[in-house]
Amino acid sequence: MTTLYPVQDTFVRGEISPRLHARASLDLYRAALSKCENFVTLPHGGIRKRGGTIFVGEVKNAAKTTRGIPFIFSSEQAYCLEFGDFYIRVYAYGARVGTVEIASPYAEADLFDLAYLQSADQMWISHKDYPLKVLTRTAHTTWTLKDYEFDDGPYDAINDTSTTLTPADYGSLTPAMTGLISPSGTVTSTSAAADAWEAFDKDVGTDVEWSGVTSGFVGYQQAGGAQVIVDAYYVTATDSVNVGRQPVSWKIEGSNDGSTWTALDSQTGQSGWSGGETRYYEFFNKAAFEYHRFRWLSVNGQGSSQFAEVTMNKAAASQTPFNLTASSIIGINDDAGFQNSDIGRAVRLLGSDGRWRWAKIISRTSATVVTIQLYGHALPDLSPITRWRLGTFVPGKYVESGSLHEERLAFSRRFSVYASATGDFDNFALGEKDDAALEFVQAGGGQANDIVWIADSDGALLIGTSGGIRALSGSGIDEALTPSSFKNRNSRTFGCARIRPVAAGQSFLYVTRSRKSIAELVQTSVNKFTSDDIGQISEHIPKQGVVELAFQTDPDPVLWFPLENGELGGYTHQPSQDVRGMHRHHLGGAFTGSEWAIVESAVVTPGQNGADDIWLFVKRTLSGVTKRTIEIMTAPFEYGGLDDAFQVDCGLTYSGAAVNAVSGLDHLDGESVDVLAGGKVYKALPVAAGQVALPGGAVASKWQVGLGYHCEANTLELDVGGRDGSIIGRRKKVAKVMLSLLETDTSGLEVQSFLRGRWEKVRMPSIVAPDGRATLFTGNVEVPIDDSWEGQGRVKIRHVNPTPCTIRAFTPVFDAEP
Template sequence: MTALYPIQDVFTRGEISPRLHARASLDFYRAALAKCENFVTLPHGGIRKRGGSYFVGEVKSSAKKTRAIPFIFSSEQAYCLEFGDLYIRVYAYGARVGTVEVASPYLEADLFDLAYVQSADQMWITHKNYPPKVLTRTAHTTWTLTDFEFLDGPYDDINTTSTTLTPADTGHLTPDMTSNTTPSGTASDGGSSASAWAIFDRDKTQNILISSGGDGYVRFRNAGGAQRVVDAYWVTAANQATRAFDYATAWEIQGSNDGTNWVTLDTRTGEAGWGNGETRFYEFTNANAYEYHQFVFSGGGGDDASNTYLAEIAFHIAASNQTPFDLTASSAVGTNGGAGFQPTDVGRAVRLLGADGLWRWAKITSRTSTTVVKIILYGHALPNTNPVTRWRLGTFVPGKYVEAGSLYEERLAFSRRFSVYASATGDFDNFALGEKDDDALEFIQAGGGQANDIVWIADSDGALLIGTSGGIRALSGSGIDEALTPSSFKNRRSRTFGCARIRPVDAGQSFLYVTRSRKSIAELTQTSTSKFTSDDIGQISEHIPKQGVVELAFQTDPDPMLWFPLENGELGGYTHQPSQEVRGMHRHRFGGSFAGSEWSIVESAVVTPGQNGVDDIWLIVKRTIGGVRATNSG
């Protein structure tokens, strides 16, 4: 009988599982290969031999694990970062960038658990055992790694124990004045009153005449010529403000270092409708220190522009200019499980409810004992030094730091265990909760009803995707095309697989992510607004990802291709163009050998935009060279 040899002219399904070799009746069988090693399947249907790698240089510590992470400012400025044991090195376009090396706190064992999110020249790096860091590029050869400071949050629950926190100071510019010159500094006003000091005496229940007309000033000069930075203040109306509307309605806050030449720090107009004893709070941006500060007002004195009264003015010394002061707990109960303050609490935030009903926040600068720490106070000065009964400690402590991050709708978002924290809109440092649309957000059970850890978060069309060990959820505004706000949100479950703690990749038409077992890769597609579904893209090539996926990197040019190092040292590849039904996996074994393996070990892979319009693929490869163990980046 004449032998028949069917012609196969397409290979878009790549290498199929050995368990499918006898399934010739399947449609994809005629587009697949029994073995596709060191070849890539092309979207056009053919295959091409994989190109060789270019040796860039040896990593710093060949005997230890190394990870590559992309830093992409734009399509024309892209870097590959070499993360090793306690260091970071920088590469770009096939070469190391000078001698740049940044010290880091991350140990070898931490490297593949690091998560990162980037915006322009900044990258936020997170790990549950380390406070978040910010890697900043200020020039091609200038890189720095610093602590990321959360401003005002997030926090643990409000204290419900009997423990109180007593501040030793208030953060006021002025002391509690008892005369125009005591206990220190000098108070004055435009009428040369002997009682100008009373506006700075911490008593909000008064009726202080500060001018017999509708304009004037109240001034304070620091003792000894000291210069201080002020960034906030409050004004309290007199206890009879409504009697004849005898309050100020417009003013400037001014600073001076000679008492003659003044700089305007803040301006307010139309401040009408005051109630008796009402306090209003104001903040402004200022980094300059002054010896004199004054409240210069106009539009006061009611309808006849005579007799302007106030009860209190309080200037806040900027936290950066404060001298830290003691915060004393009445007991260790309620702090760190009853253990009291610990050395690891340095840098932790504290929220304090003042006697005036306003929350302030502070940062711990040092620890004296289990019940005493020193703090600097942000926002506004406290009204007094009375014990504070309602307080909250910052939620981030060693072993419980944020674990993943993403940008979404101009917010910087982080996750930890079951929770998601998102900054105020356009203010990536500010995590203070509020009710306004642009205030920060906090979702304590963002992972859904089950106690599944959040392993990654990612920005997608119309939703913040939340990958958990139980599946993927979509957090978004409550309506179609509605922004996520404190009052408008929904958290939807999708029919998806559980996720591994491996950063997903945006593959253009869909997301690709590693499932919980790390032995398969799934494609996440959007079926409708904030609704998603998943399919296992490697089911017909299940033997390839079954080796254990280490990480994902996606290439768009010249062909859409996913690269994923495997735990057995191979480099997995996947040609991904679902619109053309192109879904083909392939395997790559690099020349050489390492530690008993017949091929070199690919440890890490990233993709960055290249200079010629073709993406650069960076690999960390372990191989034995001349009998010596070496790890190369290429």
């Protein structure tokens, strides 16, 4: 027999699939384990016991599932949101934010189908069955959730039926004037021209002339002293013969006393008019005035002034909503006519002057009559409108996911992507300018695959569909995405699940369509991507069904993913160092029917100490009752004092005067807990009335108390090569194990043969202080093992104390058949 000493000094491949346990020829084999539970594989090669979880609080309703969603304003201001059945609560840095609770429309069954995106203090929340909402933080304890209102779009296709829509009003500052004071209000002008009212008569065939005058004004006073807001207007020139009298510079002014005027807009250099030409102008204004006037400063060159119309728009906030009447129900909501669900919907109207306006439906009277508020420019007349478009987003057609891309706010629905105007997130009106809003139908490619998510990448908007991932970008290298420059590229990728992907360094990680594998999306060239199944070597872990993804960057790059069986999956991801290892985590405690606590949701936010906070939403059976708690996984122990090690779950810390008992553990009433107090380990102490006491009257000034858990690593059958080939499958007997440890409490470390049932403790009396306090050991230890010749040279390693454990390398010493 030959004694062999094969060293395994890296575990970066984590726990691999049972299907690979005999593939000793693979390079990854010597860096893998058959089981990696509650250990995290480290980029440096070793494995380290995960941090414990600090109890933050119980969810509002323990009987219903909750979901966590991050709200990250900056690395210094980060929140975790508790989304429950029709409510949202806010947490930050281990505690609930005051009594903040926001009513929401989202039912428990829909929480994990919510998509979200955030910019500064706003978060847009979307779901196919709910109108788009925006959550806004205005102060630490002030949060609001409201419907997000799209300005001017997006819209369905232009009406191609014979149905017309007839407006009952113009939406303008003035009615169609028939005299200086009729039908309402008062028209005034330079020289008190008797026909000045014709500037507001809605008839481009009439005009007003001020002979010998090259500057002046024409204005309108509201009836009854009413004050209104004007934010747009258009000017129509006179006929070709007299176009030389057209004003070329002017101001729009407002007043509330008829003598003190405020300039609202000014224009200069407005030359080159053609006969009957109309020019349109908009400006920002929120101030309401009783008087408004058009005051021109100069004309086109001739010695008189003459023009046909000045039409000022009454802003929507100042309008009295008016009816819009359809000639039939054909073409409206699949020929069902207007519905109550159309309230709040946008409608686009093409006026007789060839210019599109948009309005919002305020109320519904019948299947053919709705009341609207008009935005932008007033209508030129009240004739029936044949070309119109209804807003896209109505029940059954709400947006499903969103992203920010190149200063645009983008959303997806079914096969389409809608992007706002550049820098104007509210404006979805289509146009031809480079910064105009965009709409891409069949953005998911030639197949009719639903878009399940969109995400911003370097130079492209990634479109995840059930059939694969596409990249929407400008048509050239480093060219922005515009209405006239776009390309929709296909990539060799997997179909996607409706689970939000995460950015992981230079790549994206996403869940494939089956929800049973995780893939990495890598950019191979300009806007070209490829995918690999990162979990293929550990396929048995994500195969339990991935619920969601959360990526931690500090202190180590780890992807966390709750699984449908309640386990918490982990994946250490550092491709540049070929570190790609999966591990599984069972939280302390249990839920009825399961041997471990059920992790239902995971969120990562920046923490206060530089490391990321990993928020977990956990379900357990405690004292026979179902409880759901919010917990934060602590940063892993490294380079500190043993008293600071937090290696319990759903636990709390006490620091203060030396005491024999601590309270505040009401959430663990009736349970047994592990305690690290004063550097000593206490196991299975009972909690009663929210309090736990140390046995024998012991006291301590620093406590870590919570549900105990152990970590376990099982090795593979190492193949060091025999004289006549592989020794895989040959009989072996392990005599002892040598472990290289870092900052490890060896009193909690145990080793076992795969065939023998006895756990061998690491016995090192010299590292236990005389007062019974545990100490941390760094170095090599040997552990004799009682093994059988029927073994495979495999061992189990576990750590059972609420203390740290890091294994740098493992060497089994065994004899093998020649």
